Amino acid sequence: MTHMIEHVFLEQGLVAAFAVVGAVMYVSLILSKRLTAGRIHGSAIAILIGLALAYFGGVVTGGKKGLADIPVFAGVGLLGGAMLRDFAIVATAFEVDVVEAKKAGLIGVCALAIGTVLPFVIGVSIALAWGYRDAVTLTTIGAGAITYIVGPVTGAALGADSVIIALSIATGVLKAVMVMVFTPMLAKLIGLDNPRSAMAFGGLMGTVSGVAGGLAATDPKLVPYGALTATFHTGIGCLVGPSILYLAVRSLTG
Template sequence: MDFFSTTIMKIVGSYGMVTTFAVLGIMTIIATYLSKNVLKGRIDPSALAVIMALILAYIGGAATGGKRGISDVTFFAGMGFVGGGMWLNYTLIATAYGAKLEELKKAGLAGGLALVVGTIIAFVVGALAAYAAGYRDAVSLTTIGAGAATFAVGPVTGAALGATSDVIALSIAAGVVKSVSVMILTPFLAKPFGLTTPAAAMVYGGLVGTTSGTSAGLAATDARLVPYGATTATFYTGFGCLVCPSIGYFAVLALTGG
């Protein structure tokens, strides 16, 4: 038995990425089954998978006393690579390549205004939450405010401004909470918000951003709306990466004085 367990751990240690993708695949299958058969499609599988991952991260960190969540457990060490900055940047670039300016124009003035207003509201709410939590310096307030826009904008902004790792982690956490919330709430808000047409989906994507949350939420609402909501949501991320470390930072700097 000891030989068997030792052999398994050696294989896992040597092929961490294979193990990681196998675990992620199993989690996806479980999330899909629960969404389809237990929750009857009310919550998208992506939202359930993210929730499962957050629970695993908490358990891993608490059990080992580590700082890298589930990747502190040897068996799940490959998770640290999959959740690292390289994969984040890869997904950002891949998503951006899927968007075209011509498609954004189809949303008209409403889509453009939604993009600007949505980014500003998220940034302000995030910065105010950071201020209420005790942060006073412009770099921290801007980074966490950017994270409230999306979990991708937060680390980009933090890296550009030289924020500390704990602040960048908080910005990512803020974005993840927003993304999961959008995934879960979108199907319930679709009818009262009139989220039934491509134009409405594009405005919605511009207002809330978070491409993953919007796409998953719309998929659970009406899969035909996903490309339209994802288009403006993708530009939302790019727009946030441009304005949060620049205009956003100088605005916060002017208000706080440092």
């Protein structure tokens, strides 16, 4: 039995990676239900566990790929790599119904615009506060504040250093976790109780995982509406990040 399990993890790394992710999600959902009564969604807990495992893998091996540096978990690197990431982006985009998207109206368009520009400005400001000055670095970190997918896509397009790309991903993940955790806590205060407000919220927050997780813990019926506008953020961010936003930052920094 032990030999068979070892064979699966070493020879069928991708299959093993799916099993590991499934186990983490299972444990996270149990923790969410029993420790927080569902107020903190399982996805947020899963992200924190994933970060802890990545840190553990880096400490144990001294490598740069986190848990994937451990041979039996090498498939995690493929599962979380660019190929499946881009496939997930395309698959998500295909789920968007243009007819339904029009129902968001002008408020959805405004929310998308504000939700794209405002996080970027905040991300760039934080990068400036930490001493970064070149346009590529500032743009990459700012793009990460839009979503943790826009950051690495923008960084790769601009030729950013791998460390900066990692920072942009960390920025986006932190944003996603914060949205997941605080959405159910603030829902009543901000009137997040109907489809129209959910669309505006999704457009402003941008992160699909954060919005979906937060709305699922608030009211599962609102998830499709929030995800509808949030889905567009990845595409919009990937388009304007390495182009318009980069040129804007470059014009300001020289």
